[in-house]
Amino acid sequence: MTRRATIVRKTSETSVNLTVDLDGTGTGRIATGVGFLDHMLDLLARHSGMDLTVEATGDTHIDFHHTTEDIGIALGQAVRQALGDMRGINRYADICMPMDETLTRVALDISGRPFLVWRTEFPAAKVGEFDTELVREFFQGFAINAAVTLHVETLYGANAHHIAESCFKGLARVLRTALAVDPRAANQIPSTKGSLGG
Template structure:
């Protein structure tokens, strides 16, 4: 099974997680930021990953360090689980509606980490702790750590919660597709270069 265990400790956050890529959507997530927990629970369920994660972060300051460092740790776990990327489909995409919101997500596990995030989220905060600008920070950190190109483009939406939820659900579905094993070429690295780095 493709799985990883990651511990990441800094002066700002202490994170421990266990990830299984080929899971069923089981989760136990405690970041100290309620909205982030909610988004990660959706991510795990819709990607059908299994994730146990605990983060002790400096949420008395704000949710920035926790959000970014959690993304780094999860991205690292995916990277370690995938190894040399042998057999994966590599690409995934999803056009996901969430009530009035519609978000397009696409991913290429290319070895080159970057995120293009084009969202027009109306409110500056969701809940007590979560600054909506942290959505972009999450996906930038995840992309860099995994070595993937991620695109998130909002097509429609007025409700901030719905827009962000569409991002995490759509990303989960696209990532689930990208990490799936290509049954036609289960032993091949999906690159003409012969490597994904």
């Protein structure tokens, strides 16, 4: 079974063409027009093991909000589509992700029930030209559209870049584990209900 999906999202504000291969090698081909977001998505691909291609244009002359949010939405939709009926996946994962002085805890349930708990604050409003509040917008768009339960809590940290990076790397690593197929239960849906979602 090929766990791969492409999402094309076009609005009056953005154009996003995104492809994900859940069983890839961690290759990222990223061009969003937002340098910091490119960096975060590249490390998301690398540490999750997914192949991720993103081509996006947007109203970045205004700010980076719509581009960041819509890429999160498209990635969530692509992951959900690529998962199919979620048969055989580990489903759950959590990690405490260190990044120098920062430690962020990320926990994931590929439940079919979208929910984000966000307990991360940034000591600076921007990293370069990127508004740090947009990190939450990306995670919100992803969690709701992937239909996952996602908890992100930064326990401590002093550098805004490191905090953002620990969040994205943490997401990458929990995806790597939760999306993986357990060979002992490859034909089973990991729920006593017999289905995931709702």
